[in-house]
Amino acid sequence: MFLTETKRFHFLLLLIILHSEVEQAYAVWPMPQQMSQSTDRYPINPQLLAFSYARDSAAQSGCSVLDAAFERYFNLIFPDFQLTMPVFSFLLYFLQYFVNKTEIEDFPRFQFRGLLLDTSRHYLPMPAILKTLDAMAYSKFNVFHWHIVDDPSFPYQSRNYPDLSSKGAFHPMTHIYTQSDVKRVIYHARLRGIRVVPEFDSPGHTQSWGKGQPDLLTSCYKGKVPSGTFGPVNPTLSSTYQFLNGLFKEVTSVFPDSYLHLGGDEVDFTCWRSNPNVQAFMAKMGFGSDYTKLESYYMENIVNITAALNKTSIVWQDVFDYRERIPMDTVLEIWKGVPADYRAELGRITLAGYRVLLSAPWYINHISYGQDWRNAYTVQPQNFSGTEQQKKLVIGGEVCMWGEYVDATNLTPRLWPRASAAAERLWSDEEKTSSVDKAFPRLEDFRCTLIRRGIQAEPLFVGHCKHELDRLVVVH
C-alpha cells in the first residue's frame, strides 16, 4: 500500500521538478580502459537513440545476443520511457535526458571473471540465480561458476541418474534444478555474455551423492567392521569410473561450456585409511601409505575422462599441491591462504606452466563489519615473483559466495556491491584504479545504479540513493 502511494507521489513530483533538474551522470563501473568525457552536454531524444555496430566489428547487425542487449540497455538507460510514453505522453516535454560527449575504448584486463554460487549448502531458487546473473552482467562478470552439488544436497536433476537428486536433494521435487531450469540459466547467462561452468566436486564433498548412488562412496570402518558412515568417493572400483563417465557425459552435453570444474579439494584420508579394500588397493598399486598418491590416481582418471569428452578441466589448487600428472591445459584455482600464501602458490603454479585462477582473497561469504569491499579491491593478482610469461598465465579470478550462511534471504545484499569491487579489479587497468578512496564515490554511485536496476545492493555507508524508494520492495 505504501509503495503504491509513494509511486504515485513521485509521479506528480516529476511534473514539478524535472523540467529544471538535470540528472547527474552516473559513474562508470568498472572503470573503462580509456574514457574521455567532455563537459559539453547534449540533450538526447530516446526515440532517436540508436546503438550501432562498428564497421570493423566481428559482430554485425543480426547478432541476437547483442540485439537483445541493446533492447535491455535501452530500458535501463531510460527506465521511465515505457512507463510514461503510452498513457502520459504529455510528460515527455518535461522528461529531458542529457548526455556528456564521451568516448570509451574498452576491453577486459583478465579474460576469466567469475562468480561462484553454492547451491548445495542452501538451495537457491531460480529467480535468485537469474537475478544474480543480471547483476553479474552489470559488473562485467563473464563466468558463472555453479558449485551445484556438495555434501549437504544434490539439487541437479540428472537425466541418467535421477536418484541422485530424488534421494540427495533437500527435497526431491522443490529443491532441485530440472533440465529445463539448467537450460534457462544457461540461456539467461548467454544473453548477458556469461558462460556457465558447472562444478561436480569430487572425490570429497560428495556425501549427498552417496544417497542416490550406492557403492560410490567409501565405506568407513571402525576396527574390522563398517561403521555405517561414508567417506570420499571410492577410487578403487571400476564402477566408480563407469558412473563418473556416464555422469560427466551427460553433464558436458547439458552444459555447453568448454570448461568443467572437477573440484578435488579438501579430501580427508581418514575413511580411506580405515577401509581394508582401499588398503589392499594401495598395496597393489605400490602407493605405500601415501594417500595423496591415491587421490592423484583418482583425479588423473577423472581429468582424463573429461579430456576424452573434449572439455578442459578446472580443479582446486590441492590437485597441483599433490603433484598430480594432469594435462597442461588444466586450470588451477587458488583458494587457500593469506596474501603471502597465495602469492607463493601463484608463483609455483605458473612456473610449472599451468594457467591459474585466483579466488583466495575473494571469499566474499566471509564478512566483517564496515567497508570490507576495500580488501577485495586492493588485491593485486599479478603481484608475485615470476616472469612476464608467468603473469600471463593468471587468466583471471573468481568471487566465491559459499553457502554455509547464505541463502535467498541474504544473498543479494551480501553479494552486491561487494563483488563489484573485485569485478573492477578483474576488468580495469590496475594503475588507473589503484586508489581505493577514489573508487569509493564511484562505487557508491554504482550501488545506486544497481538499486535503480532492481538489485537490492546494500549500502557502503551513510546516505541514500535517489531512486531507492521506487525500486525497493519490502513485502508486507
Added chain:
Amino acid sequence: MFLTETKRFHFLLLLIILHSEVEQAYAVWPMPQQMSQSTDRYPINPQLLAFSYARDSAAQSGCSVLDAAFERYFNLIFPDFQLTMPVFSFLLYFLQYFVNKTEIEDFPRFQFRGLLLDTSRHYLPMPAILKTLDAMAYSKFNVFHWHIVDDPSFPYQSRNYPDLSSKGAFHPMTHIYTQSDVKRVIYHARLRGIRVVPEFDSPGHTQSWGKGQPDLLTSCYKGKVPSGTFGPVNPTLSSTYQFLNGLFKEVTSVFPDSYLHLGGDEVDFTCWRSNPNVQAFMAKMGFGSDYTKLESYYMENIVNITAALNKTSIVWQDVFDYRERIPMDTVLEIWKGVPADYRAELGRITLAGYRVLLSAPWYINHISYGQDWRNAYTVQPQNFSGTEQQKKLVIGGEVCMWGEYVDATNLTPRLWPRASAAAERLWSDEEKTSSVDKAFPRLEDFRCTLIRRGIQAEPLFVGHCKHELDRLVVVH
C-alpha cells in the same frame, strides 16, 4: 513466473502428501518460564479452535488488542486455512492439524525488551519498519526504540518546526515520516504489545537539526573567526531551550509512551572550546575549563523540560559518567565497552540507585562471519558485583541496529534471527537457557517459523526450511 509455478505445484503436492504427513511441532522461542508437553497428540479442527481469557485475567473479552492478536495468530497457526477454505474446500479432508497437549505458564524475565532502529543514517521506508514490528512481536520484544534523527538526516516531519525535515531530511518529500506515518507506526506497534520510545539525541549528533533551525548549533571558530562549520547544540542560549521545549512538547504529545530518549552520548567539546561566546558563558557559570560541566548543565535542563512534560527520560550512559544531577527516575542505557567494562558500569549505575538498560553486547549492526548470534545469546545482564537490590535495577536491554551500513536492502536478514537470540535472553529464565548448543536447533526451527511468517530471516547454518519456497519473494 517461477513463484506462481512453484505455488501451484505445492498445492497439488498437498493432495498427495498431507493425508499421511503429520506436521512437526515447532520449537517455542523464546523459551517459556514453565512448559509441560505430553506426547499425546490430538487432532484439532481450526473451525472449532477458540482462544479464551482466563477467569482471573485483568483483560477480558472485548479487549481490542488481544482480540486482534487472536485473529492474527489464528492465521499464523493455520496459514493455509483461508487459502483453502473458500475455493478448495475438498482439500480440508487432507489438511489435518495436530497438537500436543501442552501447558504453558509464562512471563518475562525483564520488563524492557527493546530494539533500536536508526532511521537517520539511512531512511527506512514504512513497510520496513512495520515488518520489523511484526518480527519483534514474534520474538516478544516490547519496546521499539526509534532513533529517528541524528547527524545525517532529520526525517521526522514536525508540525511546529517543518523546516527540520524539509531542510534536514535526505529528501523533503520522500525521505520523511509524516505525522500520519508516526501514528501508523505507534498503532501497529500497540496492537503487537510494543511501546514506541522515540529518541531525539542531543546535544551531539544534531548536524541535521541545524539545517532547519538556525542558531541552534554552536558555530565553530578557527582562531577569531567562525569557520563555517557547526558543533553540538549551543547550550548557552535561552533560545535553545525555548526551541527544545517546543519540540519536546510536540513530540511527547505525538508519542504517547511515558519514556522519551534524550540521547546525550558522544559530545565532542572541540567546537564549544573554540567559540568565544561559549568560553564567556563557561567563565560566567564558574565551570572553569571543564566542559563536562557545560554538558551536564545542558542535559539537566532538557531532562527537567522532559520531567515537566510528565515524561521519564532515558539517556545514554555518558550522562551518568559526567555525574550530572538527574532525577532518580531517569533510566541509563549502557552502550560502551567489552564485558568487563559494561559489568563495572552496571555496578556503578545501580549502586547510585538508577535503573539501567543494557545494550553494549547487543550492537547487532556489528557483524562477523559465522554464528555470531552465540555471542548475543551468552550475555548475562545481571552478572556483575552488586546486591540483589542492584540487580533488580536492571530493567532490561536493547538490541541496537545502527544504520551506517544498513538500510531496507539488508535490514531484515541482518536483524533476524540474530536479534531473537537476545530476545530469549531478555525473556526467559537464565538457567533454563544456559546452553547455547541446546538453543541452536530451537533457534533454527524458530528461524523457519519466521520464514513461514514472511520474515526474510537469514540461515544459521547449512540446510533448508520446509516452507522457504512458498514464502520467499525474489523480484525478477
